[in-house]
Amino acid sequence: MGELVYTPVEDIEQIRTDLKNGFKSKKLQNLAYRKNQILQLAYLVQDNFDAFKDALRADLGRPELEAYFIEINPTINNILKIYNNLEKWAKTEKAPFSIQFTAMNPVIRKEPKGTVLIISPFNFPMWLSLAPVAGAIAAGNTVLLKPSELSSAVSQLTAELIPKYLDADVCRVVNGAIPETTKCLELQWDHILYTGSGGVGKIVSAAAAKHLTPVTLELGGKSPAVVDPSCDIALTSRRMLWGKFTNSGQTCIAPDYVLVPRAFQDTLVDALKARYAEFYPDGAAKSESFSRMITGRHFERLKGLLEATKGTIVVGGETDASQKFIAPTIVRDVKFDDSLMQDELFGPILPIVPVDNIEEAIEFINSRDHPLALYVFATSAAVKSQVFDNTQSGSCLANECLMQCGAHGLPFGGTGASGSGYHIGKYSFDTFTHLRASMDSPSWIDKIIGGRFPPYTKSKLTSLNKLQLPTLPARPVKGVVATGATNGSAKRWGTLALALAVAAVLTGKHVYLLPYLPGWFTSLLRI
Missing domain, CATH: 3.40.605.10 (Aldehyde Dehydrogenase; Chain A, domain 1)
Known part of the structure; x- marks a missing residue:
């Protein structure tokens, strides 16, 4: 090169x-x-x-x-x-249809x-x-x-x-x-x-x-993965390890750490270890399926974090400075304040953080900056909704990792500290x-809203208000949630009045009034 x-x-x-x-x-x-x-x-x-x-x-x-x-x-x-x-x-x-401006x-x-x-x-x-x-x-x-x-x-x-x-x-x-x-x-x-x-x-x-x-x-940021006991454990371990260790963990949307109920940590760790052995049967150092760190400086940073962790390394942990090699590493029993939990890791180290329940996992996620991605592994629809509805992140995936970037039609972007704006594709x-914004307004419009020009008068104000002012729904009652129901009878009368008005306008050849009549009649009828 x-x-x-x-x-x-x-x-x-x-x-x-x-x-x-x-x-x-x-x-x-x-x-x-x-x-x-x-x-x-x-x-x-x-x-x-x-x-x-x-x-x-x-x-x-x-x-x-x-x-x-x-x-x-x-x-x-x-x-x-x-x-x-x-x-x-x-x-x-074309701009969305509007009676006043179409x-x-x-x-x-x-x-x-x-x-x-x-x-x-x-x-x-x-x-x-x-x-x-x-x-x-x-x-x-x-x-x-x-x-x-x-x-x-x-x-x-x-x-x-x-x-x-x-x-x-x-x-x-x-x-x-x-x-x-x-x-x-x-x-x-x-x-x-x-x-x-x-x-x-x-x-x-x-x-x-x-x-x-x-x-x-x-x-970027620390993108969490939440694991629920309802998950398909084989699928979870396979996709999570792939998402974390692809590109040697140097992926901004890689799962940065795992939150799992304490009682389920052993099950998850056993599954991850089994999957690890399948991915790298002769070890990652000899594998043709594992990348390296980009620079010696990045290698040294991760090596230092591994040396400082109070968690237990259950697989991996090997390093080789000459190859900028950090082995894919899984660390269990990691606490919230551990060295691995301070900044985005951006490397092949997966901390597993035990929590009491999903509620504690959500609380911890919300105590930190909004991540670029959030993952939940569960078959329970209630758990998936609970996590997604009560957190914020650039993207959120259930039972998958990384694939949001390749899906045509999805925006790629963060929120808060993980970024602003979107790109990829459209x-x-x-x-x-x-x-x-652009308009090309015909001269005859002034026959309808000529009242906007000075000198201003009360009659002009009255006419313009009839054209412009909307009728609000019923005022909310404290403690009562509106259902969005409308008065069907009033709507039917409004439709009839509008049809009669259109006929009158057409026979009178006042076609220029047509776009404004629905707003005027519905205002009068308070629909």
Whole structure:
């Protein structure tokens, strides 16, 4: 793999200017041109499957199956989904029907924001770079991509391939570390998407605030998994271990820790140990199905946490600094204040925290920042509802892990400390799109609401109020919950009056009044 070549800091502002000029050229207003660039991006992936697979192996020790299943395939599928749906997503929408305004032709125009900055992470360096780039271009923006310097092989490969497939005034790559990222953040952008840690997310937000730049933050946090005794224990152990140890635990939505009733902890641990033996029969160190830590610094951090834990390691625990290897590790009897429970682990260590009951699990989850994901393993519908209805998280899954990111149509994003905003698929298009309100109001409207113009009079106020003011439902009675029932008789009379009014208007040729009559008559009849 080639060495990562940093972009000269002094070149970054000119790169931004080139992208700004690309946006000003208006060529991205043409949907066919956007689709051409998006399709080129898809071929960038397809033509270089082996190169990306090898780069992921070099950066993360990523096994081939994992490389395709959790990164390469989702990336190209996401790009193709955007390509196939662009015309539908970009189409101007009619505003929801409104009696008062429908004749003014209110519509929502889908317009690009301008030139955007995407800062992507090391853990999914291909997918979380190229998928949002596709969404940004689909929305009509030009893009500066700043990939992580930690995933150096993938970042260098991306920097070499982008100019071969995409126009230079549409998408560029800046490689580097803190100085290069700092320079990017000093410049003004029309939107910033950052994926990474909460600490850096605060830095990005502060820099964006200087220019009032909108920001989408995809952060992380400690995502809990709640296990109920009603669960299918074989399914639970299989999916939980896969979700935790895939990518060596370096996944922002991996289950960070497990909350389980004390009486069920032994059953869960036994099942996890059995599944572990199936996953890694000769041990994880010799397995071709397990990744490595991204850097020595990340390795040392996790090694220190393992050494400090007061819990009991029941499987794993081995480390090898020369390989940046932390064995998949399960730790039982972990307390709330343990070293493993302070910050997001972002590694292959699974703490199991015993609780008295599901209520205590929920209470503990709610005592911490909102996580990016929350998992519950149970067959009981009541338990699943209890956990989901009484917690907050970016996503919530029952009896599954990680799969929400690959499900087309689902938003990917956090809440509170785990992030703000969404992307992936249509949500990337929406994130980088400005919804521009528009109207084209005919002259005859003034015959109906001409009373809005000075000089103001009591009669004008009376007429406008009849057109505009709604009739509220019955006033709530303290201690009584409204059922939402309506007066059917009044509705029928209102419908009859409306039909007679429409007939009168049509025979009198006062067609311009038609859109306003329902509101007026229902107001008079207090429906």
